[in-house]
Amino acid sequence: MKVLLIGFGDVGRAVARILLSRNIEVTAVDISETRMDGVNFIKTDALSEELYEFVDLDEYSAAIIALPNDVDALLCIMMIKKKKEDLLVFARCNNPSYREKMSIAGADYVVDISTITSQMILSTIFREEAEKRLLYENIHVRTYTVSENSPLVGRRVEDFDDVLILGIEKDGAVRHDGVIEPGSKIAVVGEIEVLKAFEERFMT
The missing domain is CATH 3.30.70.1450 (Regulator of K+ conductance, C-terminal domain)
Structure with missing residues (x-):
């Protein structure tokens, strides 16, 4: 399995480590060069038309958009889907208002960072309540x-x-x-x- 990872900041690098641990081949794209062992790296602008002329999307099972800017991520989704409509696309979303827009643009899965963060906080709170109940029982x-x-x-x-x-x-x-x-x-x-x-x- 081979994955195209767009954006190689903190989130992108974390995603890459998980993919590599599962023996998935990763090609990362970012305008800033940050190397990681085992990751193929392309230093370029993810919004450049030339990138999608250079990269053969037929080689990839999925694309993961981990860009920090929602507008850039939205444009990137549209460019990838225009080039290969059936490619599975996962997208990071920082502002919940862009979640629906990314889905309409063609993203198959949109990960809303703010919603996940709030769910983690609530999960921590309620886990403490569950622990108290377990101790009582x-x-x-x-x-x-x-x-x-x-x-x-x-x-x-x-x-x-x-x-x-x-x-x-x-x-x-x-x-x-x-x-x-x-x-x-x-x-x-x-x-x-x-x-x-x-x-x-x-x-x-």
Whole structure:
């Protein structure tokens, strides 16, 4: 899979790191040259007609517009869709008033930064309320690091009936099933007495 990334500022670089971690080939376009290992880079104006004459959009599975200016992003969407109408386009939107305009211009998905930010804040607030409720009901969430010689190594998430293992994290990758490996972190949910028994059996 190959992705064309328009805009290589803070957001663009963050997107590129995620794509690379999933073995997706990335070509970045920006007027300022900022190199990153593994990313093909084109230094040019994203609104230049010459760019879309030079770049063969048929080579790409999708385009991601990560420009900081909504007007520039809108124009970029229109230029890409004019060149290749069926290319999947994701666009960053800073001002919610441009969300509909970008969709009309042809963006398949528009990520509204301000709305997402507010949702994250609300999620944090309500998560605290949820945690209080869980504590009231004697339900706790604890995280553990799995050592090399832990009895957990080699066991599967679905092997446990008394506790719920929410997920496994290792080297920045998170999954919710499969085999537990040494060096990973696990998030476990259960009543406090059950968690204590779990710790005594597997974590000591």
